[in-house]
Structures are given as structure tokens and as C-alpha cells.
Amino acid sequence: MPISLLTDIKLSGQPCFDFTDEMESASGSWFGGPIMGAYFLSCKDLKFNQPLFSDGIPSMIFMPDRADEVSLIKEGELLRLKSVWVCCGVIRDTQWIRPEQLEHILVLRFNPSAFYSAFNISPSMFVASPVCNFEDLVDQSWLGVIGEMYKVNSPAEKLTVMNKALSASGKSSYLPYLLEVAIDHIDQRKGNTTVSDLLAAIGGKVNQRWLQRNFIKYIGMPPKRYISLQRFIYTYGQCDRSKSSDFSDAAISYGYYDYNHFQKDFKHYMGIAPSRYRWK
Template structure:
């Protein structure tokens, strides 16, 4: 999803079981436990050419109309997607050409433990291609569900429909509890950690090979990369929210070894240097 939107999600603390309505974001915690939340982002003031980013969690994105199209530029190559698309995994140097007068996007953030089980999708589908049309990876029955969602005119009706449709879905519940604990610790540390530190927190119950194998199997990326994604998005958010600080100091306090370490991540994920990025 757009980096600026994901940064808002990561930096905000939303109360559970409540509707939060702000000028820049609408958040609702759904009644089932498959989601981290559903978000509506107004886009009328969103500038075109928005960099996309994902923190390793499946994020479904719906445009206002089924007939809408999405135009992305990945390392200079133009890509076209339909109105229902998904981001998950490591996105590099990919920008969205935001349509003029786009009202909003609707975003569903899934827990990996539920997403891959409900939709019968293997995390490996995102290894080399982190952005897909929903119809390219989901079966016809689920696409019919999303088509019915588009028949609802109001955003609140669409959210309620999806909540009802997904709340009854069973999962195989095979996601390891220790892996959830590791992800929660990485999130708590805002990515300012290492694989060794995570293993230390988990204790003797798990070794590095188990952690690597299960991260790749259930999340789709290695633990070191997952940590890197969290560190980057939180560092980006810290500097964006308080640019009176020196970006070098922000990077150091966020767990980067030096500015060059952050510079390389920024160039890898966004495609340009921090000094050339439009922070406003």
C-alpha cells in the first residue's frame, strides 16, 4: 500500500472494538480475529507517484468501483492492476500513479495465520512478485464474494459485508505460537532488534534454523528481512513526524548501524535517496 498510509497505521494506537474517524484515516476493528483491522484512507489530497511499501503482512486493497484500474511503475516498468489488489512481502522501487479525484481506498490488514489458511494461498506466491490482482491468486468463489461487496454502495455496508463473510471462515490453526511471539516481540521493538536477540527472547525452545524455516513457511520471508521491514517503516515514520531531528540520529536510534545502512534500505525500497524524497 502507499508508504504514507502504512506509516499512519504503524504509528497510531487504535483502541479495540471501536470505530475511529479522523480526517486522514478511518479505522474499524472487525468482530472476527482474522484481521488486524480495516482502514479507509481518503485520497483526494494524495499526490500522484506514491511509493508503495509492505511490512510483510497481507494487505488487501479495494478501489471505490469495480471498474477502477491501478497503474504502478516498478523500476521504470509500467504495470496495470484491477480494482482489487494485494500487497505482501518485499516491495522495491514501486510507485503508484494515483488517479485524479480518487476518493478513497479500502484496506484490509490480515493476520498471516488466518490469511493463508482461509484463502488456501502459499506464502511463496509473493516471493518474486509482492503485488497481485486478487483474481490471479484467489479462487472464483472468493472473487464472487468480493464482487458482491462492490454491489454495496456505502463504505460501511462493504465493511460489514466483508466482516460477516469472513467471520465464519475456519482456519487450520497450524500457525506456531512461538512464531507469533517472535513477531510480536519484533513489533514491540519496532524492528530495533536482531535474529540473535529474538532467539534469546524465545529461549531454548527454538533455534535459528527453526526460526528461519518457519518464518519462510508461514510468513513468506526470513526473520532478518521481516525485522528489516519493521525497522525501516518505523524509522521512516519517526523522521517524517519530527523532521527537526537529524535523519542520521533518527536512523541510529532506530537500530541502524550508520547512515549508509539506512541510505541503502531507503534506496532499495523507495528507489531514491532520503535527500531527494518529497517528505511533505
């Protein structure tokens, strides 16, 4: 999703509803339900070319109108998507060309296990296409749900339609308890951890092979990659809010060995060095 908006979500640490009172029960937490958070986000202050990033959490983005189109630049190539698009997996060097008059988008972030189960999607689908049309992933019944969401006006009403459909699907949001503990540890440390530390935090109850297998099965990526994504987005957020052009302290505080380590990740995800990036 747009990296500036994802940074705000991650640093706030709270599900964000502009319609909180009527939909509070739908927000949930990591393990409380299919939808982790719903965000009605202003786009007025976003850069025209907004880099996209995923922290490994499936995010569904709704443009205001069903007829809206989405334009992306991926590694220099122009791509076009429809009004409901999904960001998941590892996104590299991809920018969203924000429509000039766009005021807001609605973003739903899903418990990964529930997302893959409810929509009958394999995590492997996002390896080659981490940003894609929602309708290319699902069957006609879910396209009908999207149609119903666009027939109602408020974000709360749209979320109600989606929640009813998810409940009716009867799909499981199950995650092994020790995997929940591992994910919670990574998130609490903001990615400043290692797989070895993670195994120790679990209390030595599982081995690295178990952790690797279950992360890939339920989250769609190895634990080392999930850790890397959290470390990067929190470091990016700190750098973006800093008035300093020296990002070494922020990088090291979030677990990078040094600035060069952070710079390597930055080029990998953003396609450019942090010193050449247009911050703010």
C-alpha cells in the same frame, strides 16, 4: 500499500475504523482473527506518485468502484491492475499513480497465516509479484465475494461480507505460540532488534533453524527480513515527520548502525537516496 498511509497505521498502533461502533468486533489483533484491521483512508493529501511498501502483512486494497483501474510504475515500467489489489512480501521501487479525483480507499490487513490459508495462497507467490490483482490469486468463489462487497455501500457492510465469507471458509488462523511471542517482540521493539535478541527473548526454547522455518511457513519470509521491514517503516515514519534533513538520529534510534546503513535500505526499497526523496 501506499507508504504514507502505512506509516500512519504503524505509528498510530491502533486499528482504524471510521465505522468503529458497528464493526468493532471485526478488528481483532495480530492473533485474534483473520482481519487485523480495516481502514477507510483519505487519499486527498497523498502525493500523485505514492511509493508502495509492505511490512510483511498482507494488505488488500479496494478502490471505490468495481470498474476502477490501478496504475503503477515499477522500476520505470507502467503496470495496470484492477479495482482490488494486494500488497505483500518485499516491494521495491514501485509507485502508485494516484487518480486525481480519488477521495478514499478501503484497506484490509490480514493475519498472514489466516490470509494464506483462507485464500489458498502460497507466500512464495509474492516473491516475484509483491503487488498484484486479487483475482489472479484466488478461485471463482472469492471473486463472487468481491462482487457482493461492491453491491453494498458502506465500508462496514463490505467488511461484514468479507468476514462472513472468511468464517464460512473454516480455515485456520493458527500460529505457533512461540512464533506469536517472537512477532510480538519485534513489533514492540519496532524492528530495533536482531535474530539473536529474538531467540533470547523467547527464552532459548527454540533454535534459529526452527525460527527460520516457521517464519517462512507462516509469515512468508525469514525473521531477519521481517525485522528489517519493521525497522525501515518506523524509521521512514520518523524521518517523514521530522523537520530536520539529518536523518542519522532517527536511523540509529531504530537500530541502524549508521546513516549509510539506512541509506542502503532506503535505496533498496524506494529506488532513490533519502537525500533526493521528495518528503511530505
